[in-house]
Amino acid sequence: MKTVSVTVPTVALRAQIMDHIVGHITAGEWASGDLVPAERELMTQFGASRMTVHNALRDLTSRGFLTRRKGAGTYVAEPRPYASHFDHLDIIEEIRSRGGAHSAKIIRREIRMPTKEEAAEFSSDGPLFHAVVLHSENGEPIELEDRLLDPVSIPDCVAVDLSNRSLFSILMLVRPYREGSERVRPVLLNADERKFLGVRAGEPALEIVRKTWTPERIITIARLLRVREGACLIGQISSGGQAC
Amino acid sequence: MKTVSVTVPTVALRAQIMDHIVGHITAGEWASGDLVPAERELMTQFGASRMTVHNALRDLTSRGFLTRRKGAGTYVAEPRPYASHFDHLDIIEEIRSRGGAHSAKIIRREIRMPTKEEAAEFSSDGPLFHAVVLHSENGEPIELEDRLLDPVSIPDCVAVDLSNRSLFSILMLVRPYREGSERVRPVLLNADERKFLGVRAGEPALEIVRKTWTPERIITIARLLRVREGACLIGQISSGGQAC
DNA sequence: TAGTGGTCTAGACCACGTA
DNA sequence: ACGTGGTCTAGACCACTAG
Numbered sequence: 337m338k339t340v341s342v343t344v345p346t347v348a349l350r351a352q353i354m355d356h357i358v359g360h361i362t363a364g365e366w367a368s369g370d371l372v373p374a375e376r377e378l379m380t381q382f383g384a385s386r387m388t389v390h391n392a393l394r395d396l397t398s399r400g401f402l403t404r405r406k407g408a409g410t411y412v413a414e415p416r417p418y419a420s421h422f423d424h425l426d427i428i429e430e431i432r433s434r435g436g437a438h439s440a441k442i443i444r445r446e447i448r449m450p451t452k453e454e455a456a457e458f459s460s461d462g463p464l465f466h467a468v469v470l471h472s473e474n475g476e477p478i479e480l481e482d483r484l485l486d487p488v489s490i491p492d493c494v495a496v497d498l499s500n501r502s503l504f505s506i507l508m509l510v511r512p513y514r515e516g517s518e519r520v521r522p523v524l525l526n527a528d529e530r531k532f533l534g535v536r537a538g539e540p541a542l543e544i545v546r547k548t549w550t551p552e553r554i555i556t557i558a559r560l561l562r563v564r565e566g567a568c569l570i571g572q573i574s575s576g577g578q579a580c
Numbered sequence: 581m582k583t584v585s586v587t588v589p590t591v592a593l594r595a596q597i598m599d600h601i602v603g604h605i606t607a608g609e610w611a612s613g614d615l616v617p618a619e620r621e622l623m624t625q626f627g628a629s630r631m632t633v634h635n636a637l638r639d640l641t642s643r644g645f646l647t648r649r650k651g652a653g654t655y656v657a658e659p660r661p662y663a664s665h666f667d668h669l670d671i672i673e674e675i676r677s678r679g680g681a682h683s684a685k686i687i688r689r690e691i692r693m694p695t696k697e698e699a700a701e702f703s704s705d706g707p708l709f710h711a712v713v714l715h716s717e718n719g720e721p722i723e724l725e726d727r728l729l730d731p732v733s734i735p736d737c738v739a740v741d742l743s744n745r746s747l748f749s750i751l752m753l754v755r756p757y758r759e760g761s762e763r764v765r766p767v768l769l770n771a772d773e774r775k776f777l778g779v780r781a782g783e784p785a786l787e788i789v790r791k792t793w794t795p796e797r798i799i800t801i802a803r804l805l806r807v808r809e810g811a812c813l814i815g816q817i818s819s820g821g822q823a824c
Numbered sequence: 825t826a827g828t829g830g831t832c833t834a835g836a837c838c839a840c841g842t843a
Numbered sequence: 844a845c846g847t848g849g850t851c852t853a854g855a856c857c858a859c860t861a862g
Contacts, residue, residue, distance in 0.1 A: 348831065374847065385833045390848080391635065398642070406848045407840035418669045418748075420762045425662045425817065504662075516817035518664045522766030522784035540766035540784060548817060573669065573760035573792060592850065618828065629852045634829080650829045651860035 349384050353392040356382075361401060361412055372402060372410040415575055422571040425546075426504045427471050427479045427560070434565070436473040443532065444468035447487065457547075458486055458554050465490075467503065470532055471566075477533045478566030483558040489550075507548070507556060514555065516548030520569070525561065533563050542567040593628050597636040600626075605645060605656055616646060616654040659819055666815040669790075670748045671715050671723045671804070678809070680717040687776065688712035691731065701791075702730055702798050709734075711747065714776055715810075721777045722810030727802040733794075751792070751800065758799065760792030764813070769805065777807050786811040 360366040373381065378389045393410055396402045403413045424430040431438040445467045455461050465485040470477050483503055490496070496506060507514075523543040530537060544560040604610040617625065622633045637654055640646045647657045668674035675682040694708045702708065709729040714721055727747055734740070740750060751758075767787040774781060788804040 350831080376846085385835095387631065387834090387851095388832060390850090393848085395642070398639070404848060405841080407842075407846080409841095409847060417667060417673070418760075420666045420669060422664045422666075422815075423661060425664060429661070514819065516662075518815040518817055519812060520764065520786075520815070521812040522786045524782065524784055538768065538782065540768055542764075542766045546817065568763060568765040571666075571762040571764070573762055573790065575758065594850080620828085629854090631832095631853090632851060634831090637829085648829060649860080650858065651827080653828060653860090 349382060349388050350392045350395070353378060353382055353384065353389060354396055357392075357396060358401060366412050368412050368414045370412045372412060374409060418573055418575040420571045420573045422569055426502050427481070427566065428502045428505065430566075431471075431473045431478075434473070436565075437475075439472045439475070441470045441472070442467070443470055450484075454484060457557060458484075460486065460488075460553070463487060469503075471502075473565060476564060478562060478564050480529060480532055480561040481558060482560075483556060485556045486553065488553075489555045503556070504558075514548050514550050516546060518547075519543075519545045523561070525563075529561055533561065535563050539563060540567065542569070593626060593632050594636045594639070597622060597626055597628065597633060598640055601636075601640060602645060610656050612656050612658045614656045616656060618653060662817055662819040664815040664817045666813055670746050671725070671810065672746045672749065674810075675715075675717045675722075678717070680809075681719075683716045683719070685714045685716070686711070687714055694728075698728060701801060702728075704730065704732075704797070707731060713747075717809060720808060722806060722808050724773060724776055724805040725802060726804075727800060729800045730797065732797075733799045747800070748802075758792050758794050760790060763787075763789045767805070769807075773805055777805065779807050783807060784811065786813070 357366075357372065366372065372393075375386055375389045375393065378384070378393075379386055382389070393402060393404065397404055397410075397413075400416055401413055402410055404410045424433060428438050447463050447465050450458065450461070450464045454464060458464065465487050467481070467483050467485070469481045469483075471479040471481060481502075485503065490506065496503070521543055523541055525533065525535065525537075525539070525541050529541075530539075533541070535541070540563075542562045544558075544562065546556075546558045546560070548555050601610075601616065610616065616637075619630055619633045619637065622628070622637075623630055626633070637646060637648065641648055641654075641657075644660055645657055646654055648654045668677060672682050689711045691707050691709050694702065694705070698708060699705050709731050711725070711727050711729070713725045713727075715723040715725060725746075729747065734750065740747070765787055767785055769777065769779065769781075769783070769785050773785075774783075777785070779785070784807075786806045788802075788806065790800075790802045790804070792799050
């Protein structure tokens with residue numbers, strides 16, 4: 337006889353408890369508002385300590401599957417409303433992920449004084465960096481980027497090479513963990529825009545207006561006009577789980 | 581002398597540790613890839629037990645602020661690429677949130693056999709529920725909804741009152757915790773579509789094609805044509821934290 | 825080998841809600 | 844009064860990584 341050491345595929349107790357509960361929810365056996373077994377009950381059911389059970393339930397709560405009320409109990413959460421998710425906010429990344437070749441042409445790049453409206457948007461009378469860049473995929477223009485930037489955020493923004501890196505990705509490096517808003521709508525292009533983008537009148541275009549800010553101030557406002565492949569946005573829809 | 585009992589605003593130790601770390605990250609003092617103090621070090625720094633420190637770090641890891649490697653250490657995570665979020669996938673909710681009055685007109689509602697392409701999409705030769713609904717806000721049409729639905733998901737879908745509830749919200753009730761994909765692009769409308777929506781030729785429209793499924797099968801495919809207020813989508817941009 | 829994170833236990837005290 | 848979740852401790856054993 338010989339003793340052989342075997343790697344037992346141990347599944348963490350916490351994960352077992354979480355799977356057990358999520359399983360019942362997604363299977364529809366436990367509906368929204370239903371009471372979930374109490375911590376002390378799950379302890380005996382799984383032979384786990386209270387800490388383990390509690391951490392499993394806390395995790396599921398932060399993911400949006402459960403709601404808990406001190407003194408009352410643990411309940412299956414209401415499914416949160418659906419939301420759609422779009423990645424690839426950076427046109428250069430988007431093109432690369434499709435396997436295309438990106439090129440950019442700088443149409444304008446200057447530091448100038450803001451108009452009254454712009455000064456109000458940025459809550460500042462200081463000069464603004466204004467860039468207009470035409471992005472192309474495999475030689476075909478797909479996005480016209482018109483961007484205003486508070487130079488305070490990127491002091492050397494005038495020196496930046498706009499053709500290889502997008503201003504967007506540079507902002508991400510300098511100022512991660514920010515927030516913003518986005519407005520998407522279909523528009524008709526004017527003659528200048530059509531000329532730059534190389535499309536004929538009547539060709540539908542997508543306008544994306546994006547504002548991003550730090551807790552203190554607006555950093556940048558971008559107006560993106562997209563045509564051809566660029567005018568098509570692909571997103572994912574999700575709900576229920578996940579804290580977003 | 582009298583002893584007065586005071587409610588001390590105790591901040592949970594775990595939260596203190598989390599705030600401490602997130603603070604250093606968002607302030608830019610700890611950059612991506614930097615090593616974060618080890619659990620045993622934070623224990624002495626905060627006078628906390630290892631469980632408390634560990635749970636704080638695990639929480640921040642699940643939120644995307646940190647990455648951890650067993651045997652190596654805890655590091656500040658790379659900021660994840662930006663993503664934008666759109667709520668209000670339900671046109672009726674969207675209109676209500678604007679304070680508008682919703683009305684709907686059923687243009688088509690039938691159960692019919694699928695075309696070859698549709699059968700392939702649904703991986704089923706069974707009959708499909710096909711509905712076309714025109715949604716209006718304050719009397720003005722803003723969305724033309726063309727929806728195919730696998731009747732298996734909602735057996736009594738033919739009986740549903742489409743004017744007060746959207747099929748979307750009903751699906752949410754019956755089948756929460758699903759996923760889907762969404763494609764958004766600007767389009768030109770044909771004569772029929774313009775007639776229904778009451779817009780003139782050349783008016784830009786937004787097309788949204790949405791597919792949602794359970795782990796097993798596709799439930800529904802919807803093609804939404806949006807004009808006027810409906811053609812404008814407002815979303816939020818976020819990055820850095822949060823596990824999505 | 826020393827240090828790291830991953831996991832778990834057994835017990836404790838507290839605040840809260842229900843009855 | 845009792846059961847619930849919220850929080851924390853002080854230990855323990857393990858697997859992994861690095862020098």
